[in-house]
Amino acid sequence: MISDIPALVSQGAFSEDNILGWIFQLAWILIFVVFMFYGQRIQTMLMLKEIESSLYRLKMMRDKGREIVISTIKETGKPDEDPTPRVDRFLEHVDIGPVSLDPVGIIQRLEHLMDVRNTRFKDEVRLMAPHADETQINNLTNVLEAALALNQIYKSIRHYYLLGKKTLSLYIIMQLQMILPLVMKESEAFANALRAFTLGQPIGDGAGALVAAKLMYGREKRRIAKDIVVSKVPIDGRTAYVLKAEGPGGKVGKPGEAIKEILEENEGKVSMIILIDAAMKLEGEKLGEVAEGIGVAIGGPGVEKYKVEDITVKYKVPINAVLIKEDIGDAVSTMRKEVFEAVNVAIERIKRLIHERTKEGDTVIIAGIGNTIGIGQ
Amino acid sequence: MDENIHPVRKISTFFMVMAMIMLVLSVTALYQAIEAYRRGSLDLPSIMLSGGALALSMYMLIQMRSKPLKLGFEMPKVSTTIECLNCSYKMVRKFERGDYVFKRIGECPKCKGEMIISSIYREVEERGR
Numbered sequence: 001m002i003s004d005i006p007a008l009v010s011q012g013a014f015s016e017d018n019i020l021g022w023i024f025q026l027a028w029i030l031i032f033v034v035f036m037f038y039g040q041r042i043q044t045m046l047m048l049k050e051i052e053s054s055l056y057r058l059k060m061m062r063d064k065g066r067e068i069v070i071s072t073i074k075e076t077g078k079p080d081e082d083p084t085p086r087v088d089r090f091l092e093h094v095d096i097g098p099v100s101l102d103p104v105g106i107i108q109r110l111e112h113l114m115d116v117r118n119t120r121f122k123d124e125v126r127l128m129a130p131h132a133d134e135t136q137i138n139n140l141t142n143v144l145e146a147a148l149a150l151n152q153i154y155k156s157i158r159h160y161y162l163l164g165k166k167t168l169s170l171y172i173i174m175q176l177q178m179i180l181p182l183v184m185k186e187s188e189a190f191a192n193a194l195r196a197f198t199l200g201q202p203i204g205d206g207a208g209a210l211v212a213a214k215l216m217y218g219r220e221k222r223r224i225a226k227d228i229v230v231s232k233v234p235i236d237g238r239t240a241y242v243l244k245a246e247g248p249g250g251k252v253g254k255p256g257e258a259i260k261e262i263l264e265e266n267e268g269k270v271s272m273i274i275l276i277d278a279a280m281k282l283e284g285e286k287l288g289e290v291a292e293g294i295g296v297a298i299g300g301p302g303v304e305k306y307k308v309e310d311i312t313v314k315y316k317v318p319i320n321a322v323l324i325k326e327d328i329g330d331a332v333s334t335m336r337k338e339v340f341e342a343v344n345v346a347i348e349r350i351k352r353l354i355h356e357r358t359k360e361g362d363t364v365i366i367a368g369i370g371n372t373i374g375i376g377q
Numbered sequence: 378m379d380e381n382i383h384p385v386r387k388i389s390t391f392f393m394v395m396a397m398i399m400l401v402l403s404v405t406a407l408y409q410a411i412e413a414y415r416r417g418s419l420d421l422p423s424i425m426l427s428g429g430a431l432a433l434s435m436y437m438l439i440q441m442r443s444k445p446l447k448l449g450f451e452m453p454k455v456s457t458t459i460e461c462l463n464c465s466y467k468m469v470r471k472f473e474r475g476d477y478v479f480k481r482i483g484e485c486p487k488c489k490g491e492m493i494i495s496s497i498y499r500e501v502e503e504r505g506r
């Protein structure tokens with residue numbers, strides 16, 4: 001090797017114009033070594049940077065959400081005092097779920113907790129906006145729920161970000177980075193929802209409620225369970241009990257309770273139950289596609305779903321579902337035209353189902369599930 | 378409460394410096410390769426490599442330039458359709474606060490029948506931003 005050096009010199013390897021080449025060689029080797037030993041570290045830092053920018057966006061979303069909440073309350077509720085401290089306190093609300101170690105009666109316990117939560121939220125809103133009417137109170141409750149969700153998402157992502165930064169553990173950071181796109185999509189959906197709720201516009205989730213509203217429009221209504229109205233509608237020689245949450249305020253009510261009531265009123269002499277709901281669309285499926293199936297199509301924590309399953313087992317009533325496909329973003333933001341058109345398709349499907357699967361003179365229950373914000377009846 | 382998170386500007390300085398260094402390096406490397414070619418030795422791989430690095434760093438710099446921060450609170454275009462129950466008179470207008478589906482909206486200008494809001498929906502904007 002050493003004997004080669006004079007040869008290299010004579011070839012001009014160390015001459016002026018080639019010194020840059022050597023520097024390059026060295027730089028490349030240096031970079032190589034750095035990447036070999038600190039590659040993971042650098043990767044971690046880059047991931048942290050990426051998470052940081054998403055986190056910043058989440059923070060902006062939360063702050064903007066809070067701002068909208070406060071201005072909407074001031075606008076519609078005309079409070080005597082500044083609602084800001086009350087809103088801030090509300091945004092830190094914590095839900096503690098029922099114990100599942102002993103699952104006996106967990107549904108009843110969960111339902112009780114949800115009732116308490118609902119009453120609590122409404123009371124808070126009434127105090128924040130004393131001059132708001134019932135519809136506005138319901139809409140404001142929904143607005144606050146969306147702001148609360150944005151705050152909770154932001155805080156939990158921040159928790160894992162700071163944890164990852166503190167420990168520099170690639171595994172914590174990687175997990176966070178993996179779920180981040182989904183989390184961002186979800187919070188964008190909540191931001192959209194917040195907007196729709198402040199204005200009281202119908203949302204995609206209300207597709208089921210809209211179907212029921214179209215069927216029961218102009219008929220006599222009565223309240224049957226918490227926030228649920230029902231109408232008797234003759235369809236094709238059958239009697240249909242059509243029910244939905246009472247609009248146009250933002251509520252979902254207790255459709256399970258209502259179905260149970262109707263079944264008991266009729267002593268179980270119901271030949272079919274049809275539930276209409278918005279369902280999660282898979283990527284690649286068309287927005288507003290209508291699908292049919294069986295089972296109880298009621299989302300949420302499962303209390304209402306349980307009630308329907310329980311009572312239909314007792315009376316052996318078949319349960320059919322008509323689903324309108326939407327993705328999460330469309331479900332919580334202002335209803336899209338495609339969904340509006342899908343509602344008419346769903347009505348045709350319901351009529352066909354009734355025609356094919358029941359006899360004249362039968363009784364059926366048609367339940368439109370979903371948040372009825374912006375949809376009257 | 379938030380002291381631990383520095384507000385990230387739209388352009389991160391760290392990335393900016395990285396991309397700048399890369400840009401300088403690739404420019405000099407390209408210059409080197411061209412110099413070598415002028416002297417008669419065509420080093421195609423190094424020209425290609427340095428050219429590629431140049432393009433990549435330029436791309437990164439362009440990408441980094443101010444991306445507007447979209448928060449999802451932007452107002453979509455929402456229309457309200459009003460229909461007469463009697464005749465087929467239809468009217469589309471912008472959504473107004475207080476509108477809801479099946480709300481009664483006064484008289485029909487044509488036949489004095491009852492008018493209701495028949496639909497409220499969001500205009501379809503192009504997807505995949």
Ligand SMILES: [Zn+2]
Pocket residue numbers: 461462463464465466485486487488489490
């Ligand atoms: Zn008319």
